[in-house]
Amino acid sequence: MHSSDGDGEKEESIDYRASFRLVSGLMRAHIGGFALAFIFLIFATAVNLVNPILAKHILDGAIPSQDYFRLAVYSAVYAGNIFLSLVLNYLLYIQLVKTGQKLIVFLKKKLLDHLFSLGMDFYSENPAGRLSSRVQSDTGTLYELFTETAITIFKDIFMFISVFAIMLFFNFHLTMILMPVFPVILLLVWFFVKLSSPLFVKSRKIMAELTGWLTEHLNGIEVLQAYNREETVCGHMHDLNERKFKAEYHAELYAVIFFLGIFALQPSATAAVFGFGGEQVLQGKLTVGVLIMFILYITQLFEPIFRFSEHVSIIQRSFSAAHRLDRLLALKPSINEKAQPSVISSVSKGIEFRNVWMRYKNDSPWVLKNVSFSIKKGESIAIAGETGGGKTTIANLLFRFYDFQKGRILIDGEDIQNISFKSLRSVMGLIQQDIYLFPGTMMDNLKMMDSSIPDEKVYEAIKLMGLDGFFRKHPLSMTIVEKGINLSIGEKQVIALARALVLDQDFLVLDEATSHMDPYTERLVTGAVQKLLEHKSLIIIAHRLSTIRNVDKILMISGGELRECGSHEELMSKNGLYAAYYRLQSGMSSLERNAA
Numbered sequence: 001m002h003s004s005d006g007d008g009e010k011e012e013s014i015d016y017r018a019s020f021r022l023v024s025g026l027m028r029a030h031i032g033g034f035a036l037a038f039i040f041l042i043f044a045t046a047v048n049l050v051n052p053i054l055a056k057h058i059l060d061g062a063i064p065s066q067d068y069f070r071l072a073v074y075s076a077v078y079a080g081n082i083f084l085s086l087v088l089n090y091l092l093y094i095q096l097v098k099t100g101q102k103l104i105v106f107l108k109k110k111l112l113d114h115l116f117s118l119g120m121d122f123y124s125e126n127p128a129g130r131l132s133s134r135v136q137s138d139t140g141t142l143y144e145l146f147t148e149t150a151i152t153i154f155k156d157i158f159m160f161i162s163v164f165a166i167m168l169f170f171n172f173h174l175t176m177i178l179m180p181v182f183p184v185i186l187l188l189v190w191f192f193v194k195l196s197s198p199l200f201v202k203s204r205k206i207m208a209e210l211t212g213w214l215t216e217h218l219n220g221i222e223v224l225q226a227y228n229r230e231e232t233v234c235g236h237m238h239d240l241n242e243r244k245f246k247a248e249y250h251a252e253l254y255a256v257i258f259f260l261g262i263f264a265l266q267p268s269a270t271a272a273v274f275g276f277g278g279e280q281v282l283q284g285k286l287t288v289g290v291l292i293m294f295i296l297y298i299t300q301l302f303e304p305i306f307r308f309s310e311h312v313s314i315i316q317r318s319f320s321a322a323h324r325l326d327r328l329l330a331l332k333p334s335i336n337e338k339a340q341p342s343v344i345s346s347v348s349k350g351i352e353f354r355n356v357w358m359r360y361k362n363d364s365p366w367v368l369k370n371v372s373f374s375i376k377k378g379e380s381i382a383i384a385g386e387t388g389g390g391k392t393t394i395a396n397l398l399f400r401f402y403d404f405q406k407g408r409i410l411i412d413g414e415d416i417q418n419i420s421f422k423s424l425r426s427v428m429g430l431i432q433q434d435i436y437l438f439p440g441t442m443m444d445n446l447k448m449m450d451s452s453i454p455d456e457k458v459y460e461a462i463k464l465m466g467l468d469g470f471f472r473k474h475p476l477s478m479t480i481v482e483k484g485i486n487l488s489i490g491e492k493q494v495i496a497l498a499r500a501l502v503l504d505q506d507f508l509v510l511d512e513a514t515s516h517m518d519p520y521t522e523r524l525v526t527g528a529v530q531k532l533l534e535h536k537s538l539i540i541i542a543h544r545l546s547t548i549r550n551v552d553k554i555l556m557i558s559g560g561e562l563r564e565c566g567s568h569e570e571l572m573s574k575n576g577l578y579a580a581y582y583r584l585q586s587g588m589s590s591l592e593r594n595a596a
C-alpha cells in the first residue's frame with residue numbers, strides 16, 4: 001500500500017541526488033532546446049567580455065595616438081556589441097521560455113498520467129488539495145529553474161572563469177591582488193547556505209500545507225459556515241502564514257547580510273587594484289587602459305557572485321520541489337494490469353465471487369471474510385446489511401479500485417486480475433453513494449465527456465426512464481457547476497442513473513442509488529430500472545429493503561460475512577437477519593406514517 005507523498009512534518013532534508021536525477025532526466029528529454037539556448041548563451045556572454053578589452057584599446061591606443069578613425073571604429077564596435085548582446089539575450093530568453101514551457105507541459109502530463117494510474121488507497125491518504133498544489137506549484141518552481149536559474153548559473157560560471165582567465169592573461173600580479181577576496185566569499189557562501197537552506201525547505205512545506213488547507217476547507221465551506229468555524233480556520237491559516245513569514249524573514253535576513261558582505265568586498269577589491277595598479281601605472285609598468293579594463297572586469301567578476309544568493313534560494317526551492325515530485329513519481333500503483341491483459345467486450349455468462357477475503361491494509365481487520373456468491377447475466381441481486389458491513393467494498397473490488405488478498409473473482413470464468421482495466425470498467429457501470437458531476441453541461445455529464453455518443457442515445461435513455469419531465473426542468477444545455485453543487489443530492493442521483501443508461505453497460509452496480517429520492521422520483525427511477533432489468537444485470541446495494549423486494553437474490557452482509565442469501569420470500573420464511581431487518585424497517589415506516 002502507498003504511504004503519504006511527503007507533506008508530513010517529518011520530512012526535513014532534501015534528497016539532492018533524487019532531485020538531480022529528476023531535473024537532469026527532464027533536461028535530457030529536451031536536450032535540443034537547451035543546447036540551442038546554450039549556444040546563444042555562450043555568444044551573449046562572449047560579446048559582453050569583449051567590451052573591457054575595447055575600452056583598453058580606446059584608452060591605450062586610439063586616444064594617445066589621437067587616431068580619430070580608430071576611436072570612431074572602436075566606439076561603434078562597442079555600441080554594436082551592446083546591441084548584439086541585446087539581440088542574443090532576447091533569442092536566449094525566448095528559446096528558454098519555449099523549452100521551459102514544453103518541459104513543464106511534458107512534466108505535468110507525466111505527473112497526471114502517473115496520478116491517474118495510482119489506486120484508491122493512494123487517494124484515501126493524499127487529499128486532492130495537496131495534490132493539486134503539487135502539480136501546480138512544484139512544477140511552477142521547476143519552470144523558474146529551467147527558464148532562468150539553470151541558464152544564469154551556466155552563464156555566471158562561464159563568465160566568472162572567462163573574466164578570471166582574461167585578467168590572468170593581461171596581468172598576473174594584479175589578478176593575484178584579488179586572491180584574498182575568494183576565501184572570504186566562500187566562507188560567506190558557506191554560512192549563508194547552511195543557515196538559510198533549512199528555512200527555504202520549511203517555507204516550501206508550509207506553502208504546500210497552506211494551499212492544501214485552503215482548498216480542502218473551501219471545499220467544506222458549507223459545513224464551516226453552518227458550525228461557525230470560519231474563525232478557527234482563519235486562525236490556523238494566520239498561524240501558518242505567520243510561520244511561513246518567520247521562516248522567510250530569517251532567510252531574507254541572511255540573504256541581506258550575505259549581500260552586504262559581498263557588497264563590502266567589491267569596493268575593497270577595487271581599491272586594492274586601484275592602489276596597486278595605480279602604483280604600477282606611475283612606475284610605467286602598466287597602462288591606464290589596462291587598469292580601467294581591470295576595474296571594469298572586477299564589476300563583471302562580482303556580478304555572478306551577487307546573483308549567487310538569489311540562485312541559492314531558487315535552487316533550494318527547486319530541489320525541494322523536484323525532491324517531492326520525484327517521490328510522487330516513484331510511487332508504484334498498488335493495483336496493476338497484467339502485461340498482456342485479456343480484453344472483454346461484454347459479460348455474457350456472469351460474475352462470481354469465490355471465497356474472497358479483503359482488508360484495506362495489511363495490519364487492519366478483514367472487511368470481507370470468505371465471501372462467495374454469483375450473479376448470472378440478466379439476473380439482479382441486492383446486497384443489504386449493516387453500515388460498514390462491506391457492501392461498498394464488494395463494488396470496489398468489482399471495479400478493481402482495490403485488490404483483495406485471498407480468493408477469486410471471476411467474470412465469465414476469467415480471473416478479474418487478468419482483465420484489462422479499460423474493458424472491465426467499460427462493461428460495468430457504477431453509481432456510487434457519493435455522486436460526482438463534472439463541470440460542463442448536463443449533456444456532457446450524461447455522456448461522461450464521450451462526444452462519440454450520439455445525442456439520440458441520451459434522448460432514448462431519458463424516454464426509457466420516463467424522465468422527460470425531470471430533464472425539462474433541468475435542461476440538457478444547463479451548466480453544471482463544480483461537483484454539481486447547484487443540484488440536490490436526489491437530482492444528482494437521477495442524473496447518475498440516466499448516465500448509466502446512456503453509457504449502456506451490461507452490468508450496473510447501484511450503491512444506495514435511490515436513497516435520496518422522494519417517493520415519486522424513486523418510483524420513477526425504479527420503474528425505468530425495472531424495464532432495463534430484462535436486458536441488463538443489476539447489483540443493487542440498498543439500505544431500504546422495500547426497494548429490493550423484486551430482485552432475484554438478496555445477500556445479507558454483516559461484519560464482512562455473507563450471512564444470508566436468497567429471494568425476499570425465502571429470507572422472510574427463514575426468519576433470520578433479513579427478516580428482522582425487514583420487520584424493523586417496515587415497523588419504523590408505519591410508525592413514521594402514523595406520526596405523520
Ligand SMILES: Nc1ncnc2c1ncn2[C@@H]1O[C@H](COP(=O)(O)OP(=O)(O)OP(=O)(O)O)[C@@H](O)[C@H]1O
Nearest residue numbers: 124360361367386387388389390391392393394433
Ligand atoms: N478506503 C478505505 N480505507 C480503509 N478502510 C475502509 C475504506 N473504505 C471502507 N473502509 C472500511 O471498511 C469497512 C466496510 O466499509 P464499506 O464502505 O464497504 O461499508 P458499507 O457496507 O458500504 O457501509 P454503508 O452501508 O455505510 O455504506 C468499514 O469498516 C470501513 O471503515
Ligand SMILES: [Mg+2]
Nearest residue numbers: 391392393433
Ligand atoms: Mg457503502
